[in-house]
Amino acid sequence: MKDFKYIGKSVPRIDAADKASGKIKYMSDLNFPGMLFGKILRAKYPHALIKKIDTSQAKALPGVVAVVTWEDVPGLNGFGIVVPDQPVLCEDKVRYIGDAVVAVAAETKEIAEEAIKLITVEYEPLPIVDDPIKATQPDSPKVHTDGNIHLHTKISRGDVKKGFKEADVIVEHTYYTGMQEHVFLETESGVSKLEEDGTLSVYAGSQYPQRDQMQLSRCLALNPRKIHVVSYPVGGAFGGKDELTIQPILGLLALKTKRPVKIVMSREESIISYWKRHPMIMKYKTGVKKDGTLIANEVKIYADTGAYASLGGPVLNLAIEHACGPYKLSNVNIDGYCIYTNNGTSGAFRGFGVPQATFAMETQMDIIAEKLRIDPVELRRKNALRRGDIAPIGNRLTTSVGTVAVLDGIRKTKLWQNREKYLVNDFKKPWIKKGFGIALTYQGTGLGVGLPDYGGAILKFCKNGGFEVGVGLVDYGQGIGTSYAQIAAEAMKCPIDKINVLLGDTDTTADSGPTSASRGVYTGGKAIIIAAERMIKILKSKASEILGVSADNLTASDGCICASNEPEKKVFYEEIASRFMNETCHLPQTEGYFLMPVADIKIKDAFGLPHNIFAFSAHLTLIEVNTLTGQTKVLKGAEVIDAGDVINRQGLEGQSEGGFVMGMGYGLFENMIVEKGIFKTTNFSTYIIPSIEDAPFEIETVTIVNPEETGPYRAKGVAETVMGGTAPAITNAIYNAVGVRIFKIPATSEVVYTLLKEKEKTE
Amino acid sequence: MKALNYLRADTIDNALQYLDEFKQDIRILAGGTDLVVRLKQDMIKENNILDISRIKELNGIFRKNGTIHVLPLTTHTDILESEVIEKYAFILREACATIGSPQIRNRGTLGGNIANASPAGDSISALFVQTAKLKLKSINSERVVSIEEFFTGPGKTILEPNELLVDIFMPELEENEIGFFKKLGQRNALAIAVLNVAVKMRRSETGTNTFDRAVVAFGAVAPTVVRGRRVEKAIVSSSLDSPEQIHYIAKLSFREVSPISDIRASLKYRQDMSINLLYEGLLGLSANDWKRKA
Numbered sequence A: 001m002k003d004f005k006y007i008g009k010s011v012p013r014i015d016a017a018d019k020a021s022g023k024i025k026y027m028s029d030l031n032f033p034g035m036l037f038g039k040i041l042r043a044k045y046p047h048a049l050i051k052k053i054d055t056s057q058a059k060a061l062p063g064v065v066a067v068v069t070w071e072d073v074p075g076l077n078g079f080g081i082v083v084p085d086q087p088v089l090c091e092d093k094v095r096y097i098g099d100a101v102v103a104v105a106a107e108t109k110e111i112a113e114e115a116i117k118l119i120t121v122e123y124e125p126l127p128i129v130d131d132p133i134k135a136t137q138p139d140s141p142k143v144h145t146d147g148n149i150h151l152h153t154k155i156s157r158g159d160v161k162k163g164f165k166e167a168d169v170i171v172e173h174t175y176y177t178g179m180q181e182h183v184f185l186e187t188e189s190g191v192s193k194l195e196e197d198g199t200l201s202v203y204a205g206s207q208y209p210q211r212d213q214m215q216l217s218r219c220l221a222l223n224p225r226k227i228h229v230v231s232y233p234v235g236g237a238f239g240g241k242d243e244l245t246i247q248p249i250l251g252l253l254a255l256k257t258k259r260p261v262k263i264v265m266s267r268e269e270s271i272i273s274y275w276k277r278h279p280m281i282m283k284y285k286t287g288v289k290k291d292g293t294l295i296a297n298e299v300k301i302y303a304d305t306g307a308y309a310s311l312g313g314p315v316l317n318l319a320i321e322h323a324c325g326p327y328k329l330s331n332v333n334i335d336g337y338c339i340y341t342n343n344g345t346s347g348a349f350r351g352f353g354v355p356q357a358t359f360a361m362e363t364q365m366d367i368i369a370e371k372l373r374i375d376p377v378e379l380r381r382k383n384a385l386r387r388g389d390i391a392p393i394g395n396r397l398t399t400s401v402g403t404v405a406v407l408d409g410i411r412k413t414k415l416w417q418n419r420e421k422y423l424v425n426d427f428k429k430p431w432i433k434k435g436f437g438i439a440l441t442y443q444g445t446g447l448g449v450g451l452p453d454y455g456g457a458i459l460k461f462c463k464n465g466g467f468e469v470g471v472g473l474v475d476y477g478q479g480i481g482t483s484y485a486q487i488a489a490e491a492m493k494c495p496i497d498k499i500n501v502l503l504g505d506t507d508t509t510a511d512s513g514p515t516s517a518s519r520g521v522y523t524g525g526k527a528i529i530i531a532a533e534r535m536i537k538i539l540k541s542k543a544s545e546i547l548g549v550s551a552d553n554l555t556a557s558d559g560c561i562c563a564s565n566e567p568e569k570k571v572f573y574e575e576i577a578s579r580f581m582n583e584t585c586h587l588p589q590t591e592g593y594f595l596m597p598v599a600d601i602k603i604k605d606a607f608g609l610p611h612n613i614f615a616f617s618a619h620l621t622l623i624e625v626n627t628l629t630g631q632t633k634v635l636k637g638a639e640v641i642d643a644g645d646v647i648n649r650q651g652l653e654g655q656s657e658g659g660f661v662m663g664m665g666y667g668l669f670e671n672m673i674v675e676k677g678i679f680k681t682t683n684f685s686t687y688i689i690p691s692i693e694d695a696p697f698e699i700e701t702v703t704i705v706n707p708e709e710t711g712p713y714r715a716k717g718v719a720e721t722v723m724g725g726t727a728p729a730i731t732n733a734i735y736n737a738v739g740v741r742i743f744k745i746p747a748t749s750e751v752v753y754t755l756l757k758e759k760e761k762t763e
Numbered sequence B: 001m002k003a004l005n006y007l008r009a010d011t012i013d014n015a016l017q018y019l020d021e022f023k024q025d026i027r028i029l030a031g032g033t034d035l036v037v038r039l040k041q042d043m044i045k046e047n048n049i050l051d052i053s054r055i056k057e058l059n060g061i062f063r064k065n066g067t068i069h070v071l072p073l074t075t076h077t078d079i080l081e082s083e084v085i086e087k088y089a090f091i092l093r094e095a096c097a098t099i100g101s102p103q104i105r106n107r108g109t110l111g112g113n114i115a116n117a118s119p120a121g122d123s124i125s126a127l128f129v130q131t132a133k134l135k136l137k138s139i140n141s142e143r144v145v146s147i148e149e150f151f152t153g154p155g156k157t158i159l160e161p162n163e164l165l166v167d168i169f170m171p172e173l174e175e176n177e178i179g180f181f182k183k184l185g186q187r188n189a190l191a192i193a194v195l196n197v198a199v200k201m202r203r204s205e206t207g208t209n210t211f212d213r214a215v216v217a218f219g220a221v222a223p224t225v226v227r228g229r230r231v232e233k234a235i236v237s238s239s240l241d242s243p244e245q246i247h248y249i250a251k252l253s254f255r256e257v258s259p260i261s262d263i264r265a266s267l268k269y270r271q272d273m274s275i276n277l278l279y280e281g282l283l284g285l286s287a288n289d290w291k292r293k294a
């Protein structure tokens, strides 16, 4: 790797001090003079017709300033990134228990809460659609008039029948994954305010301010230029703030009352109201030759998107694209359904369908390895996709492919090297059994073919000789703000403390697409580099005037422009800035736009597929199972990651460790219970996420050298792949420890215990 | 959350006067880790809150004539940091170590854990086997009850509205007494017990694997914490020579418990766990030659 000053180093987060000291104001912390408090009345039933809404008593309550229903929505009463099928406020029907029906703005939070209780809504309850497979049948009650199948995607390649005939072993199982909650620290919260010039400001943490602005303009019938969206800082998102949440209601209340209105969601309301990870049912049939060569894969996926589409379709498609794992497979048949039910509402979540498919496919691989007595790493290596290969859904992999490298990297981990030693059971506690497991996963970077996928950056030269970088993406904890500072500092040859990063604001930052799909560093970073190249040209031309050296013979380095062959002949950026100011009272500004390169083919009827660039990771776990209680304890973890070249070492480790623990929660703990459309686990005493006491003491992060030439400083995005393989690595380790296969996650203590008991009975 | 009237007492007498004055309409606040959660859920009917957290006389741990006194405002953290407790009430210590998180243990008090009367209150099972007694005081009376008599149902106790819990005391554990507290939660911190079990046994002077006294208690398996009398009898009347024998005894817990199914666990799982948690604890002691942890 070239010798860089900032790239590849462990640079402390630029927002760390402000966050640790509490200086940063999140949207929930904002207060304005004359501010009102909003509150939303949610549905009483998961599925019902609305017969009548009576708000008169609420309106009459002293201190209530506005009560709004669907009738007050000035524009389209619908939002949704793909299809706007979710009402801002329900008119004639509610489709899940978190559906918004009426909203109130009042002088105090308490009055708003009181007013909500005074609203009466007459409902006619409808039969509940809670089984996604039954929901696909023609006689099922319908969540939407067009039926319950939001999207059906089918991909066939080769000849699956023939493949199964040639197979020596066929492994067939059905897998179930749970509904996972993002658990961002800050719930969906914010303030909206009508400014004196008629602009509507919306301060609410989210992942794509420019798209929020567009969706809000539709709902509120306002010129988008009259809407100012501020999405950053935000207290976490993980995909859960990609879609709109409370923003249209906030905007509506602010327009109606002409006063600032604030909503801070309680955890309980947040859990019932907004997005979750899609629960999936996945039927797998995999054919393999005696020597371990995968020969055919037939997959059927049912994704439960709940009441509204949001990103359910693309989530299903991503699960389909990754359903066969990063393996060579030329006979495939993948059939997927994205289905409407009354089970809450699901949408984007880190991994976007891939963790579900990875759990299924990587369990299949573990079963195959055992059946054929092939080492699990060897089996994966044998089938691994390499650069130039055709992926299972038919695209050629032309960019960096790290499959083999991450598998080989497993040997470099301490966990692998010492696993025999670690696996020795304590003879004093024979009921505790240790196990080791691996899983391989990968994740497309970016949005895929057919979707506008670009990065944008505004670079402003500042008086102090530093730069202000404005990218519309949002740092919601993954650390892109710091990566952008590193990239800008490196590209501008400027000290990093003179870089000021602006994020997530429709006024000051360039539209750079959504902060999702592991695309932040890649797209935003590339755009910054392009803007920086333009800026360097401008600085050189001004320096050329000052130094009397032709611009072609000038170089940027260490905060100044100098003559290439005479480095003492130089002018500092600060001087260049004052020269500009003296001459024109104006400092230059450049912009950079970058279009994401896409795959060689389009997949018919599968919007967004395929992807072009992928990040890869191998996940390793050492666990122990208490056979008396079924409890699984994760003792150690490791991730071997193909991130291209690393921008921020420390940031990558943070992603890897955080991703590992989130995957652990997915695999072992997080059990969102929804019965007949009603959430039973609406707070953290019942919806169990792992605590630091549950996380393993050590999670190793090992990177392999595999630069992605198209990326900013040859990097690619890893925020999702780091999470996707942990659950199956753990469940495979459970099998290794106690011989029970997990086909349904989370594998809670009771689940494992029950399986152990069943096994004991049959033995 | 509704508006409340906040009162603060600085002495026991002062507190008892308030309790007497407001009768049914006053609620005691110690660390608040149970009460404030309930207040936010609008589950408290009283309109007056009596903050007792600054009453110095209600805070402290001391030994007196072979008895350990843990005053009700003692926090779980205080208990974990006390050498007296470590030596003479280590079963209680093991229980308090599993409560909540450092933040909760810093605020939550022993008195609050008892008075809250949750069947899953972790200190309670330990206090059962350490045969603790409680002193309850009102403006014109005072009584001492055993911890077992105190509870009448989930969240229900014999405490009168004008009474204050002022002392928790128990005999010091003797040299030859061993035991444990074990909790099964859904995770390793901040977890409400799916089930817990506490055991105290006294090694008999004759024989190596025999015991002449045993007290066993289970939490979260019945409307209140319950004793495991059949198990106790079996421990005393047999010799715990083999894992098989220990398992046989542990299986008796099955008949002591009457759990329910809820969001955390099924009835069946809780039944099995009452056996297995006890079994695991006894096996652990046996592997340690029936000695206290080294």
Ligand SMILES: Cc1cc2nc3c(=O)[nH]c(=O)nc-3n(C[C@H](O)[C@H](O)[C@H](O)COP(=O)(O)OP(=O)(O)OC[C@H]3O[C@@H](n4cnc5c(N)ncnc54)[C@H](O)[C@@H]3O)c2cc1C
Pocket: B027, B028, B029, B030, B031, B032, B033, B034, B035, B036, B037, B072, B098, B099, B100, B101, B104, B107, B108, B109, B110, B111, B112, B113, B114, B115, B116, B120, B121, B122, B123, B159, B163, B164, B165, B166, B190, B191, B192, B193
């Ligand atoms: C996040 C979290 C995790 C928790 N984890 C656990 C856990 O793992 N195990 C567990 O057992 N508990 C747990 N708890 C519950 C709680 O922390 C404990 O029960 C704690 O000991 C209560 O003490 P407190 O001083 O906070 O009680 P408070 O909330 O102040 O009072 C609790 C009740 O006792 C009454 N009371 C308090 N003191 C007296 C007194 N001296 N005389 C008469 N009545 C009195 C109050 O009126 C109230 O009804 C948890 C709570 C939270 C919020």
